[in-house]
């Protein structure tokens with residue numbers, strides 16, 4: 001659509017797909033720009049002029065309504081505890097890692113994935129500056145955390161963090177806090193944490209959206225088939241980028257339960273479409289479509305709905321389910 | 336997902352008003368192999384006729400469908416393209432369970448990926464459906480000057496193990512359609528395919544007018 005006032009490349013450098021729905025997007029943006037302006041003003045008052053930022057109910061509410069792009073990196077670092085981690089380990093920690101000896105296997109596998117990370121993003125295309133920076137971050141992290149090393153998927157997370165922060169050092173610490181503090185063992189060699197969380201989600205769907213659970217089981221589509229990428233990539237490369245960043249705002253503040261809220265909202269709000277799919281292919285296809293439709297493009301409304309649609313969901317409920325299901329799996333493999 | 340009775344399905348020779356004949360078979364096919372050997376690229380070539388110099392790494396798995404035609408039969412593939420990194424291995428059984436066909440891919444310029452392909456073949460022979468049709472694809476055949484896996488070595492291994500074998504190139508399209516066609520030929524289309532699992536069990540559908548919109552290249 002040549003008449004669109006939005007260019008082929010979005011503000012983060014991603015080329016918009018050929019089938020990009022400019023009309024829905026323009027409708028949405030005409031309202032969202034007002035929201036953004038209002039939030040920018042509020043945040044300027046909150047953190048402007050040398051004021052420090054601390055976790056508080058007010059900040060949490062602000063975060064839920066979206067952090068302005070220019071403050072994102074700084075706010076994520078502060079509210080997630082990444083900044084505290086950085087102070088604990090020393091501000092030159094990242095640079096030291098980079099100057100240490102490198103394991104060739106890690107270097108090779110990271111190099112293979114570099115040109116395969118966001119090839120359609122102008123900042124990541126061949127020779128662009130972010131490729132070398134992403135390489136540094138991934139290799140440094142793999143050497144810092146031997147249990148994780150390099151797990152495919154981290155390239156997309158670190159890549160998007162880099163697009164937001166424009167800083168290797170900030171990206172490294174945000175990656176570290178995500179992998180080691182916010183998410184439970186998602187990226188280790190057995191990926192136990194992800195497998196457990198997929199089971200937790202299935203159980204939550206059974207409790208909260210039983211018709212969909214029943215329907216998906218009867219068609220025989222495993223939940224992991226649909227949701228592995230949702231968990232591993234934290235919706236990067238799954239949902240529209242602005243929506244992903246709004247989710248990450250809350251993820252850095254509130255922790256991993258946000259992921260379940262997003263999954264459950266997607267499933268619950270698309271219940272009717274999902275129930276209409278009567279075979280495996282169309283159901284699998286439908287689960288793809290619901291990550292691209294206007295519901296998720298309208299990130300502001302979507303983010304409001306994640307705190308309403310799924311109903312109550314506490315961190316302790318999730319912890320209990322995680323423990324129970326991980327134990328069940330253990331017993332199962334021992335037998 | 337209805338399985339129509341065999342009486343109906345056997346009328347495969349009946350003349351169709353639109354000139355199309357016969358039955359539609361649906362099969363689940365899984366792609367396995369080390370990361371970056373070109374699994375997604377083969378699928379992209381087969382399904383969309385495209386190739387990307389920089390294909391994004393697959394996380395979890397991707398699902399696509401494509402239809403091919405064999406004489407009077409339309410074969411619809413439900414294709415599961417999996418992630419290659421070793422640590423995603425624990426998720427793989429979910430994808431090959433109930434699959435009627437598998438393409439195990441290696442990169443002819445990388446000996447390790449051939450070793451990994453053999454491990455996949457063994458695992459499939461042990462754990463997948465007993466009648467699964469397995470094809471071995473030596474991909475990136477366009478990079479012959481960097482070849483590390485000899486054609487004869489791979490062909491010998493494939494013969495010993497009863498696998499279909501072709502060297503392919505997702506880049507030039509060499510043998511890409513052919514390998515899918517060879518699999519389609521080898522798949523049993525008259526008997527209900529046995530196998531465990533819940534989905535895609537060689538479902539045979541009778542084409543009813545307007546029901547099936549096959550892609551343009553098919554059954555004209």
Ligand SMILES: Nc1nc2c(ncn2[C@@H]2O[C@H](COP(=O)(O)OP(=O)(O)OP(=O)(O)O)[C@@H](O)[C@H]2O)c(=O)[nH]1
Pocket residue numbers: 116368369370371372373374375376377387388389390391392393394417418419420474475476477478503504505506507
């Ligand atoms: N020269 C050449 N390059 C190829 C060919 N097939 C794939 N590639 C390239 O090899 C790289 C990896 O290809 P993919 O299709 O992403 O590999 P994959 O097996 O799906 O990798 P994972 O998703 O990580 O498991 C890409 O950059 C492709 O462009 C081929 O036939 N010839």
Ligand SMILES: [Mg+2]
Pocket residue numbers: 374375376391392393416417418419
């Ligand atoms: Mg792939």
